[in-house]
Amino acid sequence: MLSATQIIKSIIGKLFYYIYPTICPVCNRVIDRRFCLCAHCWSKVYFISSTDNILDDKNNTNDKDDSLLNHICSVTVYCDMSRVLVRLLKYHDRTDLAIMMAKWMFRSGKDLVMDSDLIVAIPLHRFRLICRRYNQSAELARLIAEYAKKPFISGILVRHRFTKQQVDLSLSARKRNLHNAFNVPQYFYKYVDGSKVVLIDDVYTTGSTAKFADVALKKAGAEKVSILTFSKSLKN
Secondary structure, eight states, X not given: OOOHHHHHHHHHHHHHHHHSOOBOTTTOOBOSSSSSOOHHHHTTXXXXXXXXXHHHHHHHTTOOSSOOOXXXXXXXXXXXXXXXXXXXXXHSOOTTHHHHHHHHHHHHTHHXXXXXXXXXXXXXXXXXXXHHSSOHHHHHHHHHHHHHTOOBOTTSSEEOSOOOOOTTOOHHHHHHHHTTOEEOOGGGHHHHTTOXXXXXXXXXXXXXXXXXXXXXXXXXXXXXXXXXXXXXXXXO
8 A cells, every 4th residue: 555655756746747748859749758759759760680780790800990899889770860869969968868878778789888897988079078068979978887887987088189070071081080089098098908898979980980999999908899889870
């Protein structure tokens, strides 16, 4: 039998819901739970199967670049709906979306994350961070580390050279743009050396960002570097 306190809390909760209903972050339809999409928007999200992520790993072994990521895992295809979610998080101060997106990422990449020693976010250059006020990848990484009870230390990976935004750049231009853009400060080598690192980012496009980050982390002694992203572009 419910206590008087539980009954009062239940009544207050229902009243609060009717006054301030939970809405879908994309279309503003009323929904039953927080941190999720309505059925209509959910149906427009295209999830990537574990098989496709395994194929990504196999294709990565044939990469002729200096870097070789150990695993590549993404949750969704970068299509209309996932693009909306990424842009809302990235450019429109919707950091509340990071909770939902990070949960999806953790569920999809749980084995990868739980096998890691360290969670690292793809960093923004300090000037871009000042303009945006937060790094969307760090928001995701912090939550994923919290779910997995793994360490996430801000500042381990630094984008020390200001780079152009990668959007609309060709593959060769992306590589030139990011060459030597990342480094690990000497102080943080003790955390990276011998560690299995999972990089966190919002979108995997050509892989240039992840691969140059991988070079910097392995230079600091990382044993393995993998990447987990919310979305993956199929146009690369």
